[in-house]
Amino acid sequence: MTDTHAPVRIGLAGYGFMGRQHAEFIERQAQATLVAIADPAPVDAPVPVYVTIEAMIESQQLDAVIIVNPNVLHVDSAIECLEAGLTVLLEKPVATSYAESLRLVDAVDRLQGRLLVGHHRRHHPSITSSAAALAAGAIGDLVGVSGVWSARKEDVYFTEIPWHAEPGAGVMLINMVHDLDLLRHLCGEVVDVQAMTSTHARGLVVEDTASVNLRFASGVVGSFFASDAGVSPWGWDQATEDTLEFPFVRDSMAYQLVGTRGALSVPDLARYSYDPSVAPNWHSPLSRTYLEAPQTSSYDAQLKHFLAVVRGEAAPLVTAADAAGTLALIEAAAQSAATGRTISMEEFRAQRAGNQRSDSSFTPVTFN
Ligand SMILES: NC(=O)c1ccc[n+]([C@@H]2O[C@H](COP(=O)([O-])OP(=O)(O)OC[C@H]3O[C@@H](n4cnc5c(N)ncnc54)[C@H](O)[C@@H]3O)[C@@H](O)[C@H]2O)c1
Incomplete structure (x- = not known):
């Protein structure tokens, strides 16, 4: 059956190791087209490259952005794209702390945004x-x-x-x-x-x-x-x-x-x-x-699903809230490794929620 949809116009935020792979996945998919890239580093790319996501969004008509930049930038980059009304595929980890991931969950809710997390294996x-x-x-x-x-x-x-x-x-x-x-x-x-x-x-x-x-x-x-x-x-x-x-x-x-x-x-x-x-x-x-x-391939299946999310035909299989649950687990594991204690996830989440309410200078556990 012929697919009559116009190709989904995608921008890539980040054109490093994984960004280049996403470009290849898009290349294999007739219903998607790579329109532009945002990357502050000088990169050799087949489409126009902008130094910031903001410049890419302003200069190009995009339907969606795949965010593949360093982990610490994920939440702000995703919120910037959601605020511009774009559908987002955000690479994992969605944030570098549980508290940051909750900021993303809030933004998705507030903006009624469409965001799929790049836990590609779920599509296998x-x-x-x-x-x-x-x-x-x-x-x-x-x-x-x-x-x-x-x-x-x-x-x-x-x-x-x-x-x-x-x-x-x-x-x-x-x-x-x-x-x-x-x-x-x-x-x-x-x-x-x-x-x-x-x-x-x-x-x-x-x-x-x-x-x-x-x-x-x-x-x-x-x-x-x-x-x-x-x-x-x-x-x-x-x-x-x-x-x-x-x-x-x-x-x-x-x-x-x-x-x-x-x-x-x-x-x-x-x-x-x-x-x-x-x-x-x-x-x-x-x-x-x-x-x-x-x-x-998980990646091909993930991209197909993402195109359906962009068109409003499917709800994201992996949501920001799912990803936040996994980040809570990773952070609790880091806390266990640092303290030698067994961590109850219920207590961990309650403690984090309490910290966020009572202490604006709260610093999450570092992973070392
Ligand atoms: N799903 C997977 O299996 C998988 C595999 C590898 C990496 N990843 C994820 O992909 C992301 C990128 O990892 P990588 O290994 O490609 O890193 P990388 O360092 O090779 O690439 C990151 C790119 O982002 C660019 N960048 C930096 N600041 C930017 C900004 N403000 N806006 C846009 N681009 C910016 C860098 O210049 C670089 O080219 C990470 O979040 C990583 O966890 C996912």
């Missing part, structure tokens, strides 16, 4: 299949979950792009934020978190390695390990063909979900179970079958 077919399988009881009642994201980033990632080594970055905000978003999506809300972080491998101010324990409201418990210093085949980016930046590792995985009647690994969708005619029993042989899911 394996996540839709996993969520449906869990809901249908394919592995019985969920008991626990574990996961890994570990890959050795090149040293120049930190030396050539200084913000990657400064507070507001670090493996938790840059990488683990995607995983915790997905674990909340698949397993439900987290009620308690414990964490340990380390700067041992790289010696930077920001953590290179982190391990978190999670207790979910359902009673499920789990853990997640992330490192940008450790070589490994395990993690979402190695286990999918989402981006050529990460060579695909066959049979890799990111998450292992265990239930009372089976187990599921994600995103390869291997399901393990005993013979269904007998009661689950650890002496029985396990069989492995694979759930079906189409092969689609």
Whole structure:
């Protein structure tokens, strides 16, 4: 069927590592066109480049902006675009603190804005299949979950792009934020978190390695390990063909979900179970079958969805409020790592709300 929509006119705010990838995703999508870029650095680009977002918006007729600049700029950039009436795809993390993310949530509400958060993995077919399988009881009642994201980033990632080594970055905000978003999506809300972080491998101010324990409201418990210093085949980016930046590792995985009647690994969708005619029993042989899911890139699916959000045909799959919930979890994990205490998410949110009301000079936890 022919799509009769005029291509959505998109501006990119930020044309670095990830901005250039977004330009490629737009190039692949007939219903979108890249019109302009805002970036203060001199960049070689196929469309007009402006030094500020403001200049880009004033000079060009845009429908939407994809914000791919450094994390500390995200909230102000997004609010500027929303105030101009544009639909926004905002890269993760939406902010560098929970309090900042709430400022974004307020702005989206106040302006009745359309904003999608770039947790692209949510658009991957394996996540839709996993969520449906869990809901249908394919592995019985969920008991626990574990996961890994570990890959050795090149040293120049930190030396050539200084913000990657400064507070507001670090493996938790840059990488683990995607995983915790997905674990909340698949397993439900987290009620308690414990964490340990380390700067041992790289010696930077920001953590290179982190391990978190999670207790979910359902009673499920789990853990997640992330490192940008450790070589490994395990993690979402190695286990999918989402981006050529990460060579695909066959049979890799990111998450292992265990239930009372089976187990599921994600995103390869291997399901393990005993013979269904007998009661689950650890002496029985396990069989492995694979759930079906189409092969689609998360980024292409995310962009298609974003175009529907721009046209008012779909509500954002990942909202600012969703992202704020995950940032609260990341920040509570950082607090746990700094204090050695288990952090109750309910108490953490209440404390943050109280701080915001009573102390305008409140400083959020730093991630080191
Ligand atoms: N979804 C994902 O999987 C994914 C992957 C990588 C990065 N990211 C996110 O994308 C964002 C960018 O990361 P990166 O690795 O491309 O960083 P980068 O430093 O390579 O690129 C950022 C670009 O923004 C530009 N910039 C700086 N100030 C600006 C401003 N005021 N307005 C517009 N542009 C400005 C910089 O000059 C640079 O070109 C980060 O938020 C990061 O977390 C997401």
